[in-house]
Amino acid sequence: MALATNGTGAAVSVPVNRIEERFADLRQRGRKGLVVYIGAGDPDLESTRRLALAFDRAGVDVLELGVPFSDPLADGLVNQLAAQRGLESGTTPPKVLETVKAIRTESAVPIVLYIYFNLLHRVGLEQFIRDCADAGVDGLLVLDLPPEESGNYESLMAAAGLCPIYLIAPTTPPERIAIIAPRARGFIYYVSREGVTGMQAKVSDTIGEMTARIRSHSALPIAVGFGISNADQAREVARHAEAIVVGSAIVNRIATLGRSPDLVPEVSAFVASLSQAIQS
């Protein structure tokens, strides 16, 4: 997995990345991956650190840390409130990176920052990406940065050895999949429904069709997310993809438990149940 493509499609040699290593390992062992999202700093960054370490032990393959932003327009209410709690607990991007550093002293769990572009733009892409790499971040998922606006983002990411994670949506036509897929590294995130983040009662029935279409453009693993809220749904979605993403259902449990001493054990028990469900 030491090869990836750059913006021009040419193969270039890049440092091995924890996300790529993890998916290679999953493939070798014939296992599905579990990607888990939480809002950083919800209820505070020390809880984020403890949750991350517990998730690693509970079988999480990639941790997505949402960096709280004042205007999270791609997020549903559950994640908006998490971002608000994160901001209220004083969470800033530099503090999130300090937390990643602290996690790194005890864990090699792959970490992706889920982030809105203005937070990178404000300090400058080069600086932000370098700081991320130094802290031990493995990838960035920039919600509102489509390939058309990405400029030198991908080359900076490649130079730093970080994976740019791109979203593909149900509204993405084949010609856009062809533009996006070659730019991604690590995995491709398929958003399984039209809408903001959040839980839903039923999973979409077009997942298989879309993941097949994505596979015709990319050999990267596919993670499917947006709306998976329980073990049954996790199991169903995992049939179509290398990994599933669960966010709001976990964030909702964090919201309920807050600073309770049960926070880490209860939430990681739920995460462990998801991890088991997708292998069955």
Added chain:
Amino acid sequence: MTATAAEPLGPFATPEIPDATGHFGPYGGRYVPETLMHPLQELEAEYFRSQQDPGFQKELSYYLREFVGRPTPLYFAERLTRDLGGAKIYLKREDLLHTGAHKINNALGQALIAKRMGKTRVIAETGAGQHGVATATVAAMFGLKCVIYMGAVDCERQALNVYRMKMLGADVVPVHAGQKTLKEAVNEAMRDWVTHVRSTHYILGTAYGAHPYPLMVRNFHRVIGDEARAQIQEAEGRLPDLLLACVGGGSNAIGLFYPFLNDPSVRMCGVEAGGHGILPEQHAARFHGGSLGVLQGTRSYILQDPFGQIQLTHSVSAGLDYAAVGPEHAWLHDQKRVEYAYATDDAALEAFMRLARLEGIIPALESAHAVAECIQRAPKMPKESLIIVNLSGRGDKDVAQVAAKVGLQMPK
């Protein structure tokens, strides 16, 4: 992209601006979640098709004339001119349009586009409620379902417009997130659009957001400047010396300015909301305390903290109370083609009352910011010079708020 010479570069109004990807120099673009990329491309394609279609233009002109009430007068404000003792002041009377503000020019145009695209539902954000009312109005006229997102604070301070939207059959959804004003209403409208994108067109109400909105909204409002240009030449036999318009997102200003951009003798000034003064979180003057950023689909000047979090804003006027400014304004600012000043709440309130007493016209609080700048500038200009102030809306919606602020009592 910076102007190095004292003389402005130009021309500023050309088909190449914005470029094919919606960029005005370093500003603009399309910074949205992937779910919206293809719908925006479809909207762009449909918009450009409509521009080539004489049938569309004919229908738009028909409704602008027969339903909206165009053209609006360019009115010589004789008493205000005499009172200030300087330049001759003309008012472009967008306040006389159906629904009470310029907003309907764009709402109508976009509703026609929505119909062409087979959309059955329209949504919009609104600050002062004027864009919400305009959208609810065209939705009623064309039989489209309509949902309007409005900050809870704005619902309160512009209650009259909430009632109007409801009477017109729209659902008004108060938004309780953040500071409960226009920015949060835009976030919520975008979330709705992401979720219902196949059935729904988002009638964005200002010259802001992802491409093609800044271009499309500007073009639907340029009728203001096109009319004003012909009218001033008819009245005075020449072009004006100065154009003034308030700038929230910047739709009425760009509508007035655009047809004059290539006329070097015409100076222009956009007037932002100075609120309580230029201190953090006390104003909405993006060119006086803002910096380059990306918010709600576009790259422009925004009010933000050192980490890139969007700052709180304040203005007495809900329609100007917004943390970002349209990308074309950002570009015109950097090109030094348009100046950007600000008027404080107090100056706007004083201008509001002064126009009411001197001219018998109660302006919207938004438009009163442009009048306030006129009060500053006109006395310093020679008597033969000409100013056009865009009176973008009327103040019916603001009377309760202003009465409370200036201490008007009901007669006992």
